[in-house]
Amino acid sequence: MxxxxxxxxxxPENNRNVRRTKLALRNSLIELxxxxxxxxxxxxxxxxxxxxxxxxxxxxxxxxYNLLEDIENESLSIFxxxxxxxxxxxxxxNQEISLKFEKTLQFIADNTSSIQILLSENGDLSFxxxxxxxxxxxxxxxxxxxxxxxxxxxxxxCYTVFVIHGAIALIQHWLTNGMHISISDLAKMITSLTRxxxx
Numbered sequence: 001m002x003x004x005x006x007x008x009x010x011x012p013e014n015n016r017n018v019r020r021t022k023l024a025l026r027n028s029l030i031e032l033x034x035x036x037x038x039x040x041x042x043x044x045x046x047x048x049x050x051x052x053x054x055x056x057x058x059x060x061x062x063x064x065y066n067l068l069e070d071i072e073n074e075s076l077s078i079f080x081x082x083x084x085x086x087x088x089x090x091x092x093x094n095q096e097i098s099l100k101f102e103k104t105l106q107f108i109a110d111n112t113s114s115i116q117i118l119l120s121e122n123g124d125l126s127f128x129x130x131x132x133x134x135x136x137x138x139x140x141x142x143x144x145x146x147x148x149x150x151x152x153x154x155x156x157x158c159y160t161v162f163v164i165h166g167a168i169a170l171i172q173h174w175l176t177n178g179m180h181i182s183i184s185d186l187a188k189m190i191t192s193l194t195r196x197x198x199x
Contacts, residue, residue, distance in 0.1 A: 024050040030117050037122040072127040075114045102187035135164045
């Protein structure tokens, strides 16, 4: 794979072809994952959907799991960039927490061809754990205020992990039901449930 890419490096047209091929394969896998998990998807199905030969597939990826990993890494990178552009959460209050959740939900809603599928029941659990970890770190700056400073740091982090997992489960339910609740209302709901759990 590396030798092939090295040969193509100096040729802009070939580089464009590589990008187009990889995009077609990524879109193909995402499309297939709308209906079934990666465990039930074959390289042949991906190639047939993308109209790409298997030899071309293996010139870029060792397996469909490597292709999925490529999609996941890119999605996480985009998500982290999105978070880094936002102001960190510095204190706990319902309005600020709700706004942060709303921005995350908007990002998910805008990424119908990647994040939504990766977070669905057909997505890879390892990716979902990484996504959750990013969210935990996102809220970490506020964890002392998040728990009113009444518990130690380790317990506070465990609480944050628990809350984020619950939020992800609710987001998955939201996606499964066609985003039947508005982003603003869902963000307020998550914030309200989080608040009730603290009491």
